[in-house]
Structure formats: C-alpha cells, structure tokens
Amino acid sequence: MASMNRRDFIGLAAGAALAGCNATAVASRNKSAGRILYGACRSSVEDVAAMRELGYDFWEWGAGPAFDPAKDDAWWKRQKEKIAQRPLPLRSCNGFIPGKFRLTGPKASHGPALDYAEKVLRRADEIGVQTIVLGSGGARNVPKDFVKADPKAVEKGMGQFVDFCKALAKRVADLKTVQVVIEPLRPKESNLVNFVWQGKEIVDEVASPRLRLLADIFHMIEGGETADSIVKAGGALLKHCHIATKGPRLYPGANDTEVFLPYFAALKRIGYIGGVSCECGWGKKGELKKNLATALETMKGLEERA
Helix, strand or coil: CCCCCHHHHHHHHHHHHHHHHHHHHHHHHHHHHCCCEEEEECCCHHHHHHHHHHCCCEEEEEHHHHHCCCCCHHHHHHHHHHHHCCCCCEEEEECCCCCCCCCCCCCCCHHHHHHHHHHHHHHHHHCCCCEEEECCHHHHCCCHHHHHHCCCHHHHHHHHHHHHHHHHHHHCCCCCCCEEEECCCCCCCCCCCCCHHHHHHHHHHHCCCCEEEEEEHHHHHHCCCCCHHHHHHCCCCEEEEEECCCCCCECCCCCCCHHHHHHHHHHHHCCCCCEEEECCECCCHHHHHHHHHHHHHHHHHHHHHC
C-alpha cells in the first residue's frame, strides 16, 4: 500500500470532519431541543441560509439528488462536503424510490429497488441523516390494469410492499442512525397505504428499528383521518411529520390553520420530539423568506396552543 503524504492526510482528515458535521449538528439539536424540530423542503444554499436566520432546525431534500446511487465514490466525497457546509443539518430526505422501480403488481422486481435503496440509506447513515421518507407512490402503487383485472390486486400489492420493507430492513439492519419512515398518502395519490394506522400495521409486522412511521398532516386531513391515529402510533413509532394546508397545499399560515390544532395536540400528547417539515408550495417567488417566517411562526404558535 502506498504511503500517504502529509498533504493527502490533511485533505482526508478535513473531508472526514466535514462529513461528520451534519451528524453532529443533528444529534446536538435532538439532545438539546427536547421539542418538536421544524424544517422545510428546500435545497438551495440561499434558502437554507434564510431558514437558519429565521430559526429553523433543519432542511429536507430529495433522496435522489442528495445520495444518487448511480454516482461514484468520488462524487459522493464531494457531495458530503457540500452538505456539511450548509448552515443547517440535513435531517430528512423524501422521494426515496423512483417510479422506474416496481414494488407491486405482476411486474414487480424488488432486487434492483433494494440495491438502489440500500446505497441511498448507507450514504444517508454515513452523514447522520435521521429519516428517509418512503412515500414513493409511483413505485409502490398497484398498477391500475392489475387492479381492474384482479379483485384482490390491492391486497396482493400490500403483501408485496410488506415483503419489500422486510427485505430492505434486513439488508440495512447494521445501520446506526437513519430510519425509513413509511408515508401514508391520500387516496387521490395512492391506492396503497392511505392512512397512518395502515402504516403502523406494516411497521408492526416488519418489526425492525430501521422501519418507522411518518404522519403527513396534509394527507391526513385530505383523507379524513383524525389526529387519534397519531396518538395510537405513539412516539416510539412516529419519527417524522410533513405539513401543508389543505386544498392548494401551501405553507402553514397561508390560510386556515385551526384545522392543524388537533394534530399538534396529538403530537404533544405523545411527547413527540421529531421533525415537522413543510412539504408545500411557497407562494410568489419574491415572498419566500416572508412566507418561511410565517410558516415557522404558525407552527410554533400551534405547538404552544396545543
């Protein structure tokens, strides 16, 4: 093995330090906060800087652009440095499994999806990301033609989805930080796993610490699911939340916010201290910072009133 000169050693040490910054920042916020952590799905350096200035705790990004399994280790080394240099920790990522993979239906092929997902999770774990969101309606939805042809298609699809979750949990059982969180999606967007209680059933069946649950308050409201599902899930299983206003799916505070209050009360009841991330539209382009401030103020106000 070739010897490492001082310059190479310094460069390697600096890269490792940068890669550890995100994990340290996330852990620090989790330990010191003892409260709900607030974030938003934004990606640019400018947006994340504005979020830090306003008092947000973290940012959320897409799993694909963050960890792209098709990219080599040299790319990943550079990517880690870029993520570590952001002014807030990357705590969660969405958009886990691309629609090109089939998790359900007669053409389901779990092997390629598992390879993709495992690499995403290993890279995420390496930098201390807490949650990877398994919504991925395009990949998990049972194909419509299959549903029409077989009255038990959705039931079979659920079995396939559970099998995928079990296989993935087994592959990444050795990871330390990151958890996959199942995101129930409203019936308008998915024909599989529409409610938090359904997600809980899957998590209970898989029985792995690598698989946990997400509650998306927007999807819950749109699907008519009450806040009681959050209470039944409990703080041990519920590890992440998304939020947006009903209807136009905008930032909290854009319109009626009273509808959110029972959900925040439920989070308070279970002692929830995970993330609540705004996954939503932000209105006019020039008003982003103002609307980010409104969203954070609204969410903190709801937490105080709950």
